[in-house]
Amino acid sequence: MQILHEEAKMRLRYENTANDFVAFNAFHLAQSPSYKRSIAIYTCVFGLATGLAVFFLAKSTSLEIVKSLPEESKILVAAVQAILVVAIYALLLPRVLRRSTMRQARKLLAEGQNKLFLCEHRVEITDDGLVTWSPYGESRVRWEAVERVQRTEPHTFLYVSAVAAFIIPHDRILEGDCEAFVAEIQRRIELNKTGSKA
Numbered sequence: 001m002q003i004l005h006e007e008a009k010m011r012l013r014y015e016n017t018a019n020d021f022v023a024f025n026a027f028h029l030a031q032s033p034s035y036k037r038s039i040a041i042y043t044c045v046f047g048l049a050t051g052l053a054v055f056f057l058a059k060s061t062s063l064e065i066v067k068s069l070p071e072e073s074k075i076l077v078a079a080v081q082a083i084l085v086v087a088i089y090a091l092l093l094p095r096v097l098r099r100s101t102m103r104q105a106r107k108l109l110a111e112g113q114n115k116l117f118l119c120e121h122r123v124e125i126t127d128d129g130l131v132t133w134s135p136y137g138e139s140r141v142r143w144e145a146v147e148r149v150q151r152t153e154p155h156t157f158l159y160v161s162a163v164a165a166f167i168i169p170h171d172r173i174l175e176g177d178c179e180a181f182v183a184e185i186q187r188r189i190e191l192n193k194t195g196s197k198a
Helices: 018-031 033-059 071-110 178-194
Strands: 010-015 120-125 129-134 137-142 148-151 155-159 165-169 173-175
Touching: 010 165, 010 178, 018 071, 018 155, 018 165, 033 071, 120 165, 120 178, 148 178, 155 178
Parallel strands: none
Antiparallel strands: 010 120, 010 173, 120 129, 129 137, 148 155, 155 165
16 A cells, blocks of 8 residues: 555554444543543442432341341341442442443444444554545544543554544554554654644
């Protein structure tokens, strides 16, 4: 494949699948302070409501073993049951919500053909920014818009906004050196922050 732009300094070619989109969403939500805060609030509110319900049900249960206990012991048994339920709830709810979100991400992706995402991509580094190409289009992103680079073992995410990124799957790189490419992007982001020239 020929270099599309004469000013390109480095290039990386890779291919995206639906799993990359889901992986990005999972990573992004795990890092998002607002999502973490929402999960914590949801878990606390519903966990405490469930715990209180269990406490009052356990305290007023008609089991013979509980009926025979003194009132203080009934309260203790009910409190222990409520605490166990809240603990289980707090452990399971975030996982259940994450799985639900990932399922929803797959469903959203299945609603269209997503030709612009589910294909081969080429990202080139130039002095002005990144040039991206796929069989369905081409765009330029200036260095000022490249916010940060985040990495996991299977992916590199080049964030171009708070919620959007180029998703580079390490196991489907078709051309280029990912390590050198990412190092150069990080260098350019830092240069842009300080106002220095490349």
